[in-house]
Amino acid sequence: MTLRPLLLLAAALPTLAAAQPRPYIEVGSANFRPxxxxxxxxxxxxxxxxxxxxxxxxxxxxxxxxxxxxxxxxxxxxxxxxxxxxxxxxxxxxxxxxxxxxxxxxxxxxxxxxxxxxxxxxxxxxxxxxxxxxxxxxxxxxxxxxxxxxxxxxxxxxREPGVFRTRILAMRHAGAGGRELVAFDVDGQRPEVLYRDPGLILLPSWRPDGKAVLFTSYRGGRPELWTLDLATRRTQRLVALGDLTTGGVYSPDGRHVAFTASVNGNSDVWVVNADGSDPRRLTSDPAIDGSPTWSPDGKRLCFVSNRAGNPHLYLMNADGSGQRRLTFQGTYNQTPHWSPRGDFIAFTGRDERKVFDVFLVAPETGHIQRVTQDQGRTNEEPTWAPNGRLLAFTSDRQGRPQLVVSNVSGDRQTLVTAPGAALGTPAWGPFPQ
CATH class of the missing domain: 3.40.50.10070 (TolB, N-terminal domain)
Structure with a gap:
């Protein structure tokens, strides 16, 4: 008599287990927990x-x-x-x-x-x-x-792709004032030197297909945009305008490059075809405009301008129309990078203590949230993982600037590279193709 209910319960257990819903991590939701x-x-x-x-x-x-x-x-x-x-x-x-x-x-x-x-x-x-x-x-x-x-x-x-087969680029100081372009695993391991230059190189940017890198080089005596083909390791000059051409970034479809150029003494945001042809100026304010970053749909750009007195973030359409100020807090906002999800723009801001930290701003509302605080004097140059769920940036929290990987809220931050030669201007690469 007593065994039958127990046997029935035992027989039901596999069905009950199989009926349990699949666990799902709702990243970014109010109910999220690791x-x-x-x-x-x-x-x-x-x-x-x-x-x-x-x-x-x-x-x-x-x-x-x-x-x-x-x-x-x-x-x-x-x-x-x-x-x-x-x-x-x-x-x-x-x-x-x-x-x-x-x-x-x-x-x-x-x-x-x-x-x-x-x-x-x-x-x-x-x-x-x-x-x-x-x-x-x-x-x-x-x-x-x-x-x-x-x-x-x-x-x-x-139900979203992971990012651990992607890589993070950074510029590393080499001997005698030279620089190396180094690719790291996301966990900071297996550094691979992709390119060495006896002079100054900075601001790398991945081509969306992951097969080439755009960077700024001073090899011609002034800042110019160069490309590095990762299969052949050959470099080629792409754009050189006026006195300064720097900070190039590919559009999401890979067809255009936005960059900063100083022509006739005025720094503006420009755009050029991916082969370097047909340069077009997008801003014309007498102030200093630069550091463009594309929205994930390629329809807008965020850039930095001091037209209001101090560097702040601005938005405009991809053809240069509709320019408007985005940030009003802080006195020195720079290095914007638009999330692949479109929900945030990460940037470096200087607070009242002259400390640089990483912040996020919502492009539609202007709401700002802080990612770093009291973790060294310089946390800067944020770059997004291709799924928009993680950030990487440089931090001097343990001495010379090294790479930190952080979640969006900033409550989980990991220094992934060991203290050593200073790293700068990181760029998180695309999903492998």
Whole structure:
């Protein structure tokens, strides 16, 4: 008599678990909270121990850096480290006891010079597998495989692409006054020198397809716009107008470049075709206008002007019409960068203590919110991840300026590069194609 209700309940449990709704992280909503996730140490078959340890740590780091997850401390795990990688072999109650909503497990194999990963993501409360991945690559590509897994986890929970296979450019000081154009992984690792110049180069900007970089170079004795083809590493001068041509940025469709040029002693915003032809001036105020950034639909530009006395942000249509002031707070606002989502423009502002910090302004309302405060004297030059969910900027909070990755609210900030040569003018790259 007493066994029948228990048997019926036991039979119903798989159905109830399967019926549970899929968890979804509502990024930016009032109800947002980081999702607790456990990343179990990846198991390794013989010869893959070092790779498994690296993959585990890189995945944990990426998920922390995303600002979306509360990555649980493995010291508190209660489950048997030897349990399996399939739902029937996992004691989900043990993972629920440590507060995990998600559980990531994997086994790593090595065959000659190749790694393969058998990766599984589980929903702990439902007791079910929800994602399986099997990336493979060269042994030295372990970090890339981990970034691929992080992107897959982010996409599962948010339905938006992850950004951990993108890269962040920055200018790095080299010896004897030279500069290097360096590409970093999002977590600040694997710096790759793309270009070296004995002189001054700055303000890199990605072409939307990720195959070329636009930058400002002084190699001709004055600031000019140059391009770097990433496949051939060849450079080519694109635009040189007047006494100064700087700060070029591609339009979202890659067909135009907006930039700052000083012609006949007046600094203005200009636009040119992507091949350098047909330059057109968009502003003509006698003040200093510059630092353009495109809206994600390519229909508007934000720029900096001191036409009201101090540098502030202004908006205009892509043909130069409809110019209007956007910021009225602060006395020195600069380096705007429009979010790919269109909801914010990040910029550098100087406060009353002469400290530079990162701020956001809503282009439609002018509402401003602060991202950094009391974290060094200079936080500047913000750049957006291609999904508009993270920012990168330089900060001197631990000495020479280094890269910081932050969520939009600023409550999760991570210094991702180690103290060393100063970094400047970062640019977050597009999704890989």
């Amino acid at each position: 999702l607790p996730i456990a990343v179990a140490a990846f198991r390794a078959e013989p010869g893959a121990e070092a790779a498994a340890a690296e993959l585990t740590e890189v995945l944990r780091g990426d998920l922390r850096l995303s600002g979306l997850f509360d990555v649980l401390d493995p010291k508190g795990f209660l489950a048997d480290p030897g349990e399996g990688l399939t739902a029937p072999t996992i004691r989900f109650a043990r993972w629920a006891d440590v507060g995990a909503d998600g559980l990531a497990k994997a086994v790593v194999r090595r065959a000659g010079g190749e790694l393969s990963v058998d990766f599984h993501l589980f929903e702990v409360r439902a007791g079910r597998e929800v994602l399986a991945q099997a990336p493979r690559g060269a042994v030295e590509a372990g970090r890339s495989l981990a970034h691929q897994l992080a992107d897959a986890v982010v996409q599962y929970y948010t």
